[in-house]
Amino acid sequence: MTQSKSSLHYGWFVVFGGFLTQIILMCGVQFVPILMAPIKQSLELSNTSAGTIVSVFGLCYAGCSFIWGYLADRVGARTAVSLAGLVLGIAVMLFGLLADSFLKAVIIIALVGFGAAGVYSATIPKLIGAWFHPSKRGRAMSTITAGGVLTGATFGIVLPQLAKAYGWQTAAVILGVLAIICTVVIYSVVRNKPSEKGLIPVGTPADQVVKAAPAIKDASFKDVLKMKVTWHVSSMFIFWQVAYMTATAFVAVSFVNAGFTAVQGGLAVTIYNLCQLIGQQIWGPLSDRLERKTVISIAGIWWTVATFGYMFVYGSTLNTMYILIGVMGVGMGMVPVILASFSDYFPTEVGGSGAGVVSTMGLVGRFFGPMIAGYAADATGSITGAFGVGAVAMLLAVLVAFSLPSLKKQAGISVGGESAK
Structure with missing residues (x-):
């Protein structure tokens, strides 16, 4: 295995995939809070009901991370993050198409939260750990996380205008489609580890003798x-x-x-x-x-x-x-x-x-x-x-x-x- 012969190591394409996960994540995290006013009015929700929808998302988002992390270890982070992105994208679309009552909104937002749990902190560290030498992981992660801030700032401006022009339901469907498109790109670009490309991690010193060690036996x-x-x-x-x-x-x-x-x-x-x-x-x-x-x-x-x-x-x-x-x-x-x-x-x-x-x-x-x-x-x-x-x-x-x-x-x-x- 060698470093990339081109000027850009393939690991940075993996980082690009990680950047896209932030767009997917924001599609799930931000669309309800930003569009809460029209959603609340459309579904005739009380403040308590509106808050419950956000809370259910938060519980599923944070509470289901271990499931996706376990899946990443079993089938690979690439597959896990792609499945999570697909779940999130479809669920956001369904929210726009089917969430015409409080109960439906709660059920679908739980699915959105479940998908969101697998597109970031439960899976991306594993990818970066495989593709980057410890001396380069900080820069890689800082490049990825920038995607969330930039996307969040953009959505804060664009989503209200989109909802005003076409309705919050259409805005949600558009976000779901965007998440699915990003997921397809991620699955096409990302690979689980550099050995799949005949490479070693980004930043590995040229004079360092590296031998691949066997996987930990019975790791669970x-x-x-x-x-x-x-x-x-x-x-x-x-x-x-x-x-x-x-x-x-x-x-x-x-x-x-x-x-x-x-x-x-x-x-x-x-x-x-x-x-x-x-x-x-x-x-x-x-x-x-x-x-x-x-x-x-x-x-x-x-x-x-x-x-x-x-x-x-x-x-x-x-x-x-x-x-x-x-x-x-x-x-x-x-x-x-x-x-x-x-x-x-x-x-x-x-x-x-x-x-x-x-x-x-x-x-x-x-x-x-x-x-x-x-x-x-x-x-x-x-x-x-x-x-x-x-x-x-x-x-x-x-x-x-x-x-x-x-x-x-x-x-x-x-x-x-x-x-x-």
Whole structure:
């Protein structure tokens, strides 16, 4: 096996496929929240019913990751992510075609969430782990995750206009078709491991003697559950999810509570997301030079300090609050580093199951985070109480991340999809 003879290693085509998964993911994640107003009016939903639809999606999205991760280990990440994309695309189309009642909407959105669970964190780390040397995984993941931010920003502008012109049902069908088209391209382009192309992982040093090691014998889902690192990484991810979801839930409303308009609150969310894109391009490549647990810790401390700063200036001038929100966004750009760490800590043979279990465990923080933060806001009488919960959770995530095992002395690398020790 050799490095690619062309100037562009085929691994970057796999990254392109990963970028497309972000478009698919956004088709499932964003269409209901963005189009909630017309959907709510059309189906005559109460606020509780509308919130239930979003919650059901979230539960299936986060709760089913382990299924797709397990499937990725059994039939390959390429097949798993393609099946997941197909499920999501068809389900989004069905939502537009058939969701004419609350019950139908809940059933179909659960299917959308199930598909969404398999197109990102449960499968992509396994692919990147196979195709990229550890020294290049951060950059690869930061390139992939940029797709989600860019697609989300685009959908925020385009979807309302599309729904206004043709109706939310047609908009949903169009998104479903887009997801299916992206899925077909992914299946056509992506391969499970570089050995299928006669290559070795991107970034493997030219003078490094590499021998493909045999797969771990009898590797199974149970083995992942027995690994200490599974619960170590999961603990970090749970605390991180509390911080992540707290910001997601309360950034916009915090501006409204401070006396600004909903439009200005929406702009704050846009600033936060775009600054995450900047952070992704900083922290991802940096994690290829420093240990990923160190970069996660640095980015986490950055976000925590910025959050405390936001709490301090809260209620002051609009521009000052925008600046602090942007700084927070840069810190939260650590997402690709966290996903790259999944590739580092789990052998390729169980990389899907490992990432899937951790992603599913994140449901704890994803579900309880906004709830606890909201309680803190009510108890303190200020929305800053919610951000205080997020800051404390991020500090805990930093402490757990910093205590993760060191990977400096890895004895081997992954070659052609097999784990070398």
